Amino acid sequence: MNHVRIKLTIGAIALAVSVALLAFAGVRQGLVYFLPVDEFLADTSRHNDRVRLHGTVSDANFEANPSLLSAHFDLLGEAGGRIRVRYAGVLPDMFKAGNDVVVEGRLAEDGEFSADTLMTKCASKYESTDGQAPHADPRTAQGAQR
Amino acid sequence: MMSSIGEYSISLAVLTSVTGVFAALASARFASPGWLAAARWSICVTAAAFTSASVALALSFLRDDFSIAYVASYSERAMDLGYKIAAVWAGQEGSLLLWAWMLAILCTIAVIQCRKLKGTDAATTVGVLAAVCGFFAALLLFAANPFAATVDVIPNDGRGLNPQLQNPGMVLHPPLLFMGYAACAIPFAVLVGALVAARRDNHWLGPIRRWLLVAWLFLTAGILLGAWWAYVELGWGGYWAWDPVENASLLPWLTATALLHSIMVQQHRGMFKRWNACLLAATFILCIFGTYLTRSGVISSVHTFAPSLIGSFFLVFIIILCAGSAGLIGLRFRSLAPERRLEGVVSREGAFLLGNVVLTIIMLVVLIGTTFPILSGVVLAEPVTVKAEFYNRVVGPIAILLVGVMALAPVLFFGKTAASKIGRSLIVPGILAALVTGVCAAFGILSLWALVCIAIASIGTFAVIDNFVRSLWARRKSTGENWITAAMLLIDRNHRRYGGQLAHLGTMMIVVGIVGSSLYNSERIFQLRIGELAQLGDYSLTLQSLDEVNGGNYVAVQATVELREPDGTVSVLTPQKRLYNKWQDEFNTEVALRSTLRDDIYVVLAGWEAGGEVLAIQALVNPLVLWIWLGGFVMVGGCLFSLLPRLWPAGARATQPALPVPVRRQPEVALHPAIPQSAALPEVTT
Numbered sequence: 001m002n003h004v005r006i007k008l009t010i011g012a013i014a015l016a017v018s019v020a021l022l023a024f025a026g027v028r029q030g031l032v033y034f035l036p037v038d039e040f041l042a043d044t045s046r047h048n049d050r051v052r053l054h055g056t057v058s059d060a061n062f063e064a065n066p067s068l069l070s071a072h073f074d075l076l077g078e079a080g081g082r083i084r085v086r087y088a089g090v091l092p093d094m095f096k097a098g099n100d101v102v103v104e105g106r107l108a109e110d111g112e113f114s115a116d117t118l119m120t121k122c123a124s125k126y127e128s129t130d131g132q133a134p135h136a137d138p139r140t141a142q143g144a145q146r
Numbered sequence: 147m148m149s150s151i152g153e154y155s156i157s158l159a160v161l162t163s164v165t166g167v168f169a170a171l172a173s174a175r176f177a178s179p180g181w182l183a184a185a186r187w188s189i190c191v192t193a194a195a196f197t198s199a200s201v202a203l204a205l206s207f208l209r210d211d212f213s214i215a216y217v218a219s220y221s222e223r224a225m226d227l228g229y230k231i232a233a234v235w236a237g238q239e240g241s242l243l244l245w246a247w248m249l250a251i252l253c254t255i256a257v258i259q260c261r262k263l264k265g266t267d268a269a270t271t272v273g274v275l276a277a278v279c280g281f282f283a284a285l286l287l288f289a290a291n292p293f294a295a296t297v298d299v300i301p302n303d304g305r306g307l308n309p310q311l312q313n314p315g316m317v318l319h320p321p322l323l324f325m326g327y328a329a330c331a332i333p334f335a336v337l338v339g340a341l342v343a344a345r346r347d348n349h350w351l352g353p354i355r356r357w358l359l360v361a362w363l364f365l366t367a368g369i370l371l372g373a374w375w376a377y378v379e380l381g382w383g384g385y386w387a388w389d390p391v392e393n394a395s396l397l398p399w400l401t402a403t404a405l406l407h408s409i410m411v412q413q414h415r416g417m418f419k420r421w422n423a424c425l426l427a428a429t430f431i432l433c434i435f436g437t438y439l440t441r442s443g444v445i446s447s448v449h450t451f452a453p454s455l456i457g458s459f460f461l462v463f464i465i466i467l468c469a470g471s472a473g474l475i476g477l478r479f480r481s482l483a484p485e486r487r488l489e490g491v492v493s494r495e496g497a498f499l500l501g502n503v504v505l506t507i508i509m510l511v512v513l514i515g516t517t518f519p520i521l522s523g524v525v526l527a528e529p530v531t532v533k534a535e536f537y538n539r540v541v542g543p544i545a546i547l548l549v550g551v552m553a554l555a556p557v558l559f560f561g562k563t564a565a566s567k568i569g570r571s572l573i574v575p576g577i578l579a580a581l582v583t584g585v586c587a588a589f590g591i592l593s594l595w596a597l598v599c600i601a602i603a604s605i606g607t608f609a610v611i612d613n614f615v616r617s618l619w620a621r622r623k624s625t626g627e628n629w630i631t632a633a634m635l636l637i638d639r640n641h642r643r644y645g646g647q648l649a650h651l652g653t654m655m656i657v658v659g660i661v662g663s664s665l666y667n668s669e670r671i672f673q674l675r676i677g678e679l680a681q682l683g684d685y686s687l688t689l690q691s692l693d694e695v696n697g698g699n700y701v702a703v704q705a706t707v708e709l710r711e712p713d714g715t716v717s718v719l720t721p722q723k724r725l726y727n728k729w730q731d732e733f734n735t736e737v738a739l740r741s742t743l744r745d746d747i748y749v750v751l752a753g754w755e756a757g758g759e760v761l762a763i764q765a766l767v768n769p770l771v772l773w774i775w776l777g778g779f780v781m782v783g784g785c786l787f788s789l790l791p792r793l794w795p796a797g798a799r800a801t802q803p804a805l806p807v808p809v810r811r812q813p814e815v816a817l818h819p820a821i822p823q824s825a826a827l828p829e830v831t832t
Binding site for chain 2: 011026030
């Protein structure tokens, strides 16, 4: 082991440790479970966590008020699950009944899902015939709301 | 008619590229220049075939030929000419055709450039290029045919282009990005050629570096244009959301940036050979992987993960590329041994090593984050997604370290440099940077992150200026030229050095822009009646009216907002919500933007109550965003400059008034003893 090698080894260890610490902090802050409505309803273990739910906005009981920046709607799962969602914030352009959305928040005590982030997934019309999304859609899914 | 021309052209491209592969193989096997020429010609014909297919598709768009399903899905009669052309690459099939076309054109340029070369390495390079073209041709023919006919009745009008894509950014962003992706294929092919032929010399690094610079130029421009498009079009006030599509373009950019630096160490010092080979292979594979991520719908449809034919094509190709590169590098592992060891940690190669490691770590973080929904779905059977916070927290600090290393670039030299010498050349930049940071702190910037970034950016900027002034001083002293001549000749003799430093300055500007806009932005949402006034920081907004505006293929609800600045200047902003004729069921936000070097005022019409009495206006103050776009121009300019050949030939000085003691090109030698003189010369020939 010459001098340079020792320095390099120390540097590498320092870098590895700091990256590991950063990754740990990032994982604690930046990871969130991503569940379909049905799974969330079936499994109570996530009912106290902050989660992202994915489902379709129901036509029935749909209330959206863009000027008051709020929406109240039912989110449907593929297997028929249903959860009431209340959301406060700017409504994305593609948010409307019948579209797929992702909401982030947690289950409130009154049994409604209280969301502070609402992201629209690509509407079926945007997809090409074989079910693949054109260029912009994945961006929009994230970009609609911070 | 057009569709058969297109389909025949793609079939022809499959044939010619396969011919090219076999001709190249034959040339390598029989050491035959004739076969190599045949392989080159087949690449040229492939390019011609892709050109004719692309032109056919573009003409179908211009002629509103809705008998082609792709045209019917992405175009409409009422659209502007420019957007009709942009619609060619709005969808999956067309964008893959564009990719293939750009690739074939660049391959043709490359094979024409190296037409004099022969031998196993040239044959292998041409063969690899033909194989990559062949992959895309086969993909277009079997899995993503843009000329497929409309299934049912031919519609009278098309479905129209997604309103979010009807933006000038969209016209240029994909071609730039695909050009960058495609350009990465050429250095990769040159590498494979050099590895197969077990070349021990360094001459093949020149073309690799130049093509990599070309790729980097287009990738940088493409990524920044994409960010700009997201900023002005998506209406959420930011420019980077760590979205899979954005990440996919960032991944090869990160490895290409690392490689651009470490390849210099290989050229000058014969080190990092194995690392560079891995990095170059990774860059190209990431380009293909990025296309796979964004084009096969893996990420956007996590829940309905149905392996599409396109996806399988890409997966097989990626596996072949990975296994092939790994095998080849393993086979040549001994001949890629470094010619010397690292002599000192505090040296240019030491800094390049650290920069490379940091860039690779960032790449891995982004790669893992992007594929996390898939990975966690497979491993944990429970999909977990990664939010933007994850990237910001992990990548942010590492990126600051990277910029810190970059700031020291002008004062580091190859080989052993005494730390005290570096310390001395940092005195002036250090003092100036401390002053700037102090002034910023005095003006109320107290966030630690911001101050660290300001200190780093200003030390880097001042180091570049200080270093330039010293070199200029030395040159003037030794040649007796006047300031302007000395400066121009100094820069012109060192395109690589000053091009690189210009790119670094651009990066500093972007850092300043990112820090300003992410730490000091503010957002307010107002509910206003017409005539009401709202206060946004130092600015006041007055809602003047709400009108209906008629565009070509849309109707818009437009709010007129008067913006009054602290100094009394008044400007009018008109955020809109557009309803495109072909997309009647959803509104499309059109952002109104007032942009200055100081800050952007970003106004979005969020919604209105039924009668249009009360409006919700979302307003953001984003400081320094313009610096990001300007920094992008500087970065691209620096890259372009280092690609340019020397502008004044060496003899140009003869036209200057006679000088008493014409000592030539001493200063560079005196200032940078470790750089061989040839390094200062830009390479002109291949």
